[in-house]
Amino acid sequence: MTPAAPSFQAPLPADAKAGAPTPNGQPKPSGSPLVRLRGLTKTYQTGDVVVRALRGIDLDVPTGQLLAIMGASGSGKSTLMNIMGCLDVPTSGQYWLNGQAVGKLSRDELAGLRNRELGFVFQGYNLLPGTSAYDNVELPLLYAGRMATPERQQRVRAALAAVGLAGREAALPHQLSGGQQQRVAIARALINDPVLILADEPTGNLDTRTSVEVMAILQRLNAERGITVVLVTHEKDIAGFADRTIVFRDGRIVTDAPVPDKQIATEVLAHLPPVEP
């Protein structure tokens, strides 16, 4: 846990478009990076076919960074995300999360990490079907352990409010638009106050405006709460909202550069044509 991370209890404005990132919310680069990868490889073998999805990744992600990963299809981006998210294990190499060697952890300890330190946002939302927005967001709290019901309710409501979905608690996933579903997924990802949010093509299924709205939420979480965000995208525009971009090709990082003129999603949103009713 990063003690420096602002408490979740500080409520955010309900409207995602309202809050601009505050400059002093930007965390200072600290000594040891939140994510440290060394010589990471991943090889898939299906029958005779061997796919070397990752061929030696060295990467440091400092706490508080908003990192975008780009690259052609099949270049290994999702593979890396899954390993960083402790959903999959590398074939070789080292992974330290918050100074902890992940490779040494048991299955249950990894589950604990995913529950408390990590948040996932997937391209396909991955909400439980037929389960209300409230129940979806509440789920990580149930797995986290004991918490008094009133506190839990308050946290779930606050998380939904933070992504602009106050009042839609009872909605089922199929009753929500793609953007709204993705926002529920973000609320679920941040309910346990994670240090790292991993978003694999979070805007892949969304139109431009909704994509920018989602990015605004991620930027705000990053800026106001110091949550480190790693996101995969195919779109240059989306990568433009990050602090830094790395590009993958054939399982290797070929480019690693800071974003020269980082876009602020709320500002971009203001200049987009308004939605047709």
Added chain:
Amino acid sequence: MRLLDLLKITARSLRKNKLRSFLTTLGVIIGVGAVIAMLAIGNGTRQSIQEQISSLGTNVITVTPDAFAQGGVRQEAGSIATLTQADADALAGASPAVRYVSPAVRATVQALAAGRNWRTNVFGAYPAYFNIRVLALQAGTRYTERDERVAAKVCVVGATVARALFGTTDVVGQHLRLGRIPFLIIGVLAERGQSSTGQDQDDLILAPFATVQKRILAGTFIRQIFLSAQSEARIPEAAASVSAMLRERHRLAPGVANDFTVRTQADIGATATTTSRSLTVLLASVASISLLVGGIGIMNIMLVSVTERTREIGIRLAIGARSRDVLRQFLFEAVVLSIAGGLLGIGLGLGLAQLAGRALNLTTTVSFPSVALAFLFSSVVGVFFGWYPARKAARLNPIDALHYE
């Protein structure tokens, strides 16, 4: 995870698949229902047999002749029956434990009256027979020792005979003929209805032993000796002395088998109880098999459900569910399903027992232990058959589960 939260998650996912949940439990519902109904029918049968036996009378001992002694030892030519009236009369003094004694004979006769006739059985026995079998009268009186001595042509009829001949049970003082012999009806037996084997217990005529033996059968052998003991506790004592005296009277050397059989009510009861118990066991095991099939049904559907919900499991694992959380969730679903099935099955069982009781003319009693047993069994079925699918779900790899198509 707290139990309450687990319950919430379980309820949510069962509610999402109402039809499937219901179909899953159906096997258990039928299984538990069958077990309970079958046990009730078995118990009902046993009870009715017991009633039957006690309707024989209280503390009854019967002696029947064995036509041929084992090993062909007996020599007396033409002696098919081995019991005589003299045996019966002697048994009255066999032991102070013996209270009443009566020989009994039976003849199948054509009864005639008022131009109607009716085929029935006439029993010849001493007046004491009424005491031994605890036979009550709805009208008139029983015959007396004097009637017995003089072989009086009097009789007591069952209600069925009375109705068949006269169309009424108000027949005291009427006459009927058995063959050519006219009898005066002096009493009508209280109605006893059907026996559990479906016999009409009111279709008979009782007359003094001497009358039936001399006037109708014209023989000397007797069919059976009825005795009653002073009390239930003294039945074994009475039976033993009866046996000893008959062996002596029949001059059976030590080691030679009895040429008669002494049965006490307890013996008859024991045989009947064993029979009805094995019936109950048979019924219950057939029903248990259906419960087992129900359990396999749960396992089958839970396995399908695990496969179908692999992605859901992946999502749960991704947001931090541990193996045991997933295991518990699926195990809990199976247990909740089978317990729900158990409860509904108890309802079904009660209904079936009622129906069967009406159809089979039994008083089916659903005992608490049988309900408890069925319920316990159904939850065990849930744990047992839910375990494997649940473990399968819990062992899934997060990323594989998440990418499952």
